[in-house]
Amino acid sequence: MDMHISELRGQVSCVRLSGRLDAAAADELGVRFTAATASQGRPAVVDMAQVDFLASMGLRLLISSARALASRGQKMALFGATDMTLETLQNASIDKIVPVVATQDEALAAVST
Amino acid sequence: MPPSAPESLPTRLQLAVPTGLAALEPARLAVHGFLAGRVRSVRALYRLDLVLEESLMNRLWHAYPLGKAGGTQLQVDLHGDELQLRFEDEGMPFDPTKAQRPAAAERLADALPGGRGLMLAQQAAQQWSYERVGPKNVFTVVLALE
Numbered sequence: 001m002d003m004h005i006s007e008l009r010g011q012v013s014c015v016r017l018s019g020r021l022d023a024a025a026a027d028e029l030g031v032r033f034t035a036a037t038a039s040q041g042r043p044a045v046v047d048m049a050q051v052d053f054l055a056s057m058g059l060r061l062l063i064s065s066a067r068a069l070a071s072r073g074q075k076m077a078l079f080g081a082t083d084m085t086l087e088t089l090q091n092a093s094i095d096k097i098v099p100v101v102a103t104q105d106e107a108l109a110a111v112s113t
Numbered sequence: 114m115p116p117s118a119p120e121s122l123p124t125r126l127q128l129a130v131p132t133g134l135a136a137l138e139p140a141r142l143a144v145h146g147f148l149a150g151r152v153r154s155v156r157a158l159y160r161l162d163l164v165l166e167e168s169l170m171n172r173l174w175h176a177y178p179l180g181k182a183g184g185t186q187l188q189v190d191l192h193g194d195e196l197q198l199r200f201e202d203e204g205m206p207f208d209p210t211k212a213q214r215p216a217a218a219e220r221l222a223d224a225l226p227g228g229r230g231l232m233l234a235q236q237a238a239q240q241w242s243y244e245r246v247g248p249k250n251v252f253t254v255v256l257a258l259e
Contacts, residue, residue: 023134055230056166096217
């Protein structure tokens with residue numbers, strides 16, 4: 001799994017993931033993902049458009065980081081999920097606790113409110 | 114000379130999957146190789162991957178909690194438009210079908226990060242069952258191939 005980190009509008013961390021977010025990837029990515037999101041102490045958006053598989057250990061990573069960010073008063077949003085990863089997010093009710101939206105602009109709006 | 118009959122493809126795959134994270138991807142690739150050209154539904158393959166990953170991870174968490182060496186015998190049977198996966202191990206008794214689902218949290222602060230694997234596997238499966246046979250956990254999942 002690959003991860004690309006950038007900054008949007010000078011104040012939001014953007015993490016673009018690509019590949020399979022399975023147990024092995026979550027294990028490999030964990031510290032870097034947390035450093036790119038929760039440790040920054042500012043809002044974060046995660047581009048899921050190139051994630052072609054999402055399993056429970058990937059969900060664990062996303063929830064842990066969103067929680068850590070929330071504890072610092074900031075939000076995280078996911079955007080661009082494909083049909084099948086979106087189904088996984090919905091089946092696990094992640095969309096009830098973390099904004100899951102279609103576009104980057106919607107994600108930026110969700111973390112700014 | 115008449116053409117020879119096409120060789121029939123095998124309908125059963127048996128794999129010994131060692132306990133450990135590193136064994137997941139080779140197991141997945143072996144199952145995909147077995148099904149190559151026979152399952153074209155991307156959704157069915159996605160659900161297969163979910164069941165494989167979550168079931169094998171579950172064995173990793175629960176079957177050998179004290180670090181005792183052990184693995185999972187995986188048998189995959191292709192029956193028409195259904196796929197049956199049978200996971201066998203000799204670890205601690207654990208019935209995945211009775212595992213408690215995490216409560217759906219209304220707020221992020223109340224959400225537990227983990228515990229969703231078996232729920233995802235169940236949602237992907239058409240049916241699942243568990244039995245303890247002698248010293249073995251036998252967990253069987255049937256998937257629709259659409």
